[in-house]
Amino acid sequence: MTPAHAERGALILAGGRGERFWPWSTASRPKQLLPLAPGGRSLLAATFARATRSLPAERVVVMTARDLVESCRRECPGAIVVGEPMGRNTAPAIAAAAAFFGERDAFVVLPSDHAIDDEAAFTADLDRAFALAARDAVLVTFGVKPGGPDTNFGYIQRGTKLANRVHRVARFTEKPDLERARQYVASGDYLWNTGIFVWGRHTFMQALAAGRPAIANAFAGLSFAPRATREFEAMLAERFPDLESISVDYAVLEKAPNVITVDASFDWDDLGSWGAWARRQPQDARGNVLWGEAVPVDCDRCVVVGDGFPAAPLGLSDMVVVATPQGTLVCRRQDTDQVRRVTEAVRARGSQG
Amino acid sequence: MTPAHAERGALILAGGRGERFWPWSTASRPKQLLPLAPGGRSLLAATFARATRSLPAERVVVMTARDLVESCRRECPGAIVVGEPMGRNTAPAIAAAAAFFGERDAFVVLPSDHAIDDEAAFTADLDRAFALAARDAVLVTFGVKPGGPDTNFGYIQRGTKLANRVHRVARFTEKPDLERARQYVASGDYLWNTGIFVWGRHTFMQALAAGRPAIANAFAGLSFAPRATREFEAMLAERFPDLESISVDYAVLEKAPNVITVDASFDWDDLGSWGAWARRQPQDARGNVLWGEAVPVDCDRCVVVGDGFPAAPLGLSDMVVVATPQGTLVCRRQDTDQVRRVTEAVRARGSQG
Numbered sequence: 001m002t003p004a005h006a007e008r009g010a011l012i013l014a015g016g017r018g019e020r021f022w023p024w025s026t027a028s029r030p031k032q033l034l035p036l037a038p039g040g041r042s043l044l045a046a047t048f049a050r051a052t053r054s055l056p057a058e059r060v061v062v063m064t065a066r067d068l069v070e071s072c073r074r075e076c077p078g079a080i081v082v083g084e085p086m087g088r089n090t091a092p093a094i095a096a097a098a099a100f101f102g103e104r105d106a107f108v109v110l111p112s113d114h115a116i117d118d119e120a121a122f123t124a125d126l127d128r129a130f131a132l133a134a135r136d137a138v139l140v141t142f143g144v145k146p147g148g149p150d151t152n153f154g155y156i157q158r159g160t161k162l163a164n165r166v167h168r169v170a171r172f173t174e175k176p177d178l179e180r181a182r183q184y185v186a187s188g189d190y191l192w193n194t195g196i197f198v199w200g201r202h203t204f205m206q207a208l209a210a211g212r213p214a215i216a217n218a219f220a221g222l223s224f225a226p227r228a229t230r231e232f233e234a235m236l237a238e239r240f241p242d243l244e245s246i247s248v249d250y251a252v253l254e255k256a257p258n259v260i261t262v263d264a265s266f267d268w269d270d271l272g273s274w275g276a277w278a279r280r281q282p283q284d285a286r287g288n289v290l291w292g293e294a295v296p297v298d299c300d301r302c303v304v305v306g307d308g309f310p311a312a313p314l315g316l317s318d319m320v321v322v323a324t325p326q327g328t329l330v331c332r333r334q335d336t337d338q339v340r341r342v343t344e345a346v347r348a349r350g351s352q353g
Numbered sequence: 354m355t356p357a358h359a360e361r362g363a364l365i366l367a368g369g370r371g372e373r374f375w376p377w378s379t380a381s382r383p384k385q386l387l388p389l390a391p392g393g394r395s396l397l398a399a400t401f402a403r404a405t406r407s408l409p410a411e412r413v414v415v416m417t418a419r420d421l422v423e424s425c426r427r428e429c430p431g432a433i434v435v436g437e438p439m440g441r442n443t444a445p446a447i448a449a450a451a452a453f454f455g456e457r458d459a460f461v462v463l464p465s466d467h468a469i470d471d472e473a474a475f476t477a478d479l480d481r482a483f484a485l486a487a488r489d490a491v492l493v494t495f496g497v498k499p500g501g502p503d504t505n506f507g508y509i510q511r512g513t514k515l516a517n518r519v520h521r522v523a524r525f526t527e528k529p530d531l532e533r534a535r536q537y538v539a540s541g542d543y544l545w546n547t548g549i550f551v552w553g554r555h556t557f558m559q560a561l562a563a564g565r566p567a568i569a570n571a572f573a574g575l576s577f578a579p580r581a582t583r584e585f586e587a588m589l590a591e592r593f594p595d596l597e598s599i600s601v602d603y604a605v606l607e608k609a610p611n612v613i614t615v616d617a618s619f620d621w622d623d624l625g626s627w628g629a630w631a632r633r634q635p636q637d638a639r640g641n642v643l644w645g646e647a648v649p650v651d652c653d654r655c656v657v658v659g660d661g662f663p664a665a666p667l668g669l670s671d672m673v674v675v676a677t678p679q680g681t682l683v684c685r686r687q688d689t690d691q692v693r694r695v696t697e698a699v700r701a702r703g704s705q706g
Contacts, residue, residue: 023665293702297698306681309376314688314695323676325662325678328676329665330672331666332668338668341650345665349648
């Protein structure tokens with residue numbers, strides 16, 4: 001099999017409503033639109049910049065929610081930005097967006113809210129993945145060597161070695177408990193699943209037809225010009241409501257026989273919490289991570305974000321203080337993965353009021 | 354000597370710019386205007402309400418800064434509210450405001466930013482003080498039995514006993530260190546100085562003439578009708594600039610021989626910090642003190658203020674979180690008397706920017 005793809009494309013999935021960066025993240029400014037990337041860029045803008053090192057902006061499709069289209073367009077100038085009428089998870093989104101690419105094209109699927117700082121390594125790895133996908137009808141995933149037994153990531157178990165840093169995928173695993181995560185890391189056979197995929201359109205649609213034929217049928221053979229975003233959205237409005245909401249991992253990857261993984265040479269984090277973000281930021285002399293109007297007094301190893309007015313912790317260690325016009329969060333650094341409890345409490349209070 | 358005063362008046366001193374409640378307190382909304390009193394009233398409104406249990410609103414003079422006159426008027430309907438052209442501390446303010454009272458009247462001087470919850474006890478004590486001041490040419494102060502060796506208060510040492518709960522003042526002391534405060538409390542002879550005074554206008558002006566003749570001369574014999582606030586302010590603008598800035602404690606009380614003190618039967622606190630305020634507030638089941646949009650999650654004994662948006666601490670104990678559109682403060686409860694360090698840091702940052 002020699003797919004020998006015609007052109008490269010990129011699909012950035014930017015429909016998330018992640019609340020783990022509350023109070024900074026809101027429905028109208030979710031995580032991917034926050035300036036969490038180096039240099040004060042949004043994560044989406046940084047993702048777009050990484051993609052356009054390898055392919056032209058007009059070959060980038062950004063799939064988001066309708067009310068976020070304008071915001072996403074500002075972050076991705078020249079890209080094809082389209083809005084979903086409703087969330088249907090990643091499998092329908094990818095199948096639909098494939099219609100902006102040619103039958104013989106290959107494209108990379110990129111989450112919009114992860115952190116990758118080493119752009120050169122990313123570009124080199126992406127080139128390699130496109131090459132692998134052009135040579136065989138394979139679904140290429142990227143795995144990252146675990147930095148520790150993290151229970152917040154899915155893992156990829158490597159199977160047969162195919163080339164340097166390239167293996168068949170033995171299986172995908174859900175987020176493990178700590179004991180299992182430790183075993184994974186100790187074995188040396190497991191990688192963190194980055195959620196970045198490269199494949200030919202044809203190869204992907206074939207695998208989807210095997211896993212979820214209804215979704216594949218809904219978008220089979222469609223083709224949209226880059227400027228036809230309104231027509232595309234009208235098509236989505238017609239076809240999305242009847243489709244199953246399902247991730248590409250479930251619908252395709254966990255069953256397909258032709259999935260391979262590349263050991264990524266780039267750094268990666270899904271930035272699942274304020275703590276995860278802070279670990280990647282520069283620190284002041286006392287280990288504090290500061291953003292905006294942060295005015296720590298006699299503090300050590302704190303994360304301080306002041307968006308619009310001063311955030312001033314006094315005499316604290318290892319705390320997170322995020323003050324924005326939407327609200328203020330204060331917790332220990334080790335507790336930032338529990339922020340969902342706060343968003344639920346705030347929502348419950350709002351619905352009482 | 355039988356002064357036998359004609360009428361009662363009250364002078365509320367509301368010119369302070371207290372910053373100890375940063376970020377809630379600001380130059381345009383200082384401590385006395387914050388809703389820190391029970392029922393969400395401002396401390397000034399609560400002070401005015403206490404005064405008008407004993408005398409009519411139109412016999413209350415409120416002395417404040419010019420830019421706070423309108424705000425103070427809203428809190429004290431019917432009072433005579435006047436603005437100083439500049440701060441000159443309490444001795445000149447009291448001497449000037451006395452011109453709204455008759456030569457033979459007596460008046461109470463009230464700080465505007467202290468907490469007293471037991472209004473009935475206050476009213477009874479105030480009646481007694483007016484009676485004492487009407488009988489002899491004395492300067493009446495109120496002392497509160499110390500609740501502990503507090504180093505944030507000035508103390509009054511009681512001298513000769515004159516009647517039940519009434520003593521001559523042996524001396525006034527500055528804020529003591531902890532060792533000295535402990536001695537004061539152990540001796541049983543010391544009271545906290547409330548800064549509340551009652552005296553006849555004539556008696557006060559005589560004592561001021563002995564202590565600071567220049568200030569007494571500046572306002573001697575003046576008389577203003579209640580409606581003559583503009584004329585009064587014009588007079589202040591003319592005479593204040595040349596006057597010494599000095600407290601009534603230094604200028605009068607520490608030297609005068611005719612100072613007596615009444616053991617207050619009311620509760621009292623000068624609310625010098627968030628911690629002092631919180632000690633007087635109702636608590637939830639876990640000991641948290643909550644104001645506004647306070648959404649603590651799994652917190653114990655925290656003080657949480659959300660003014661305009663949710664303040665959400667997660668998993669904390671014994672902390673203070675105050676979130677307002679002016680800024681956010683986070684510190685341990687035990688550190689709230691260090692808030693000045695924060696206001697200085699915020700100011701320094703602002704002047705850099």
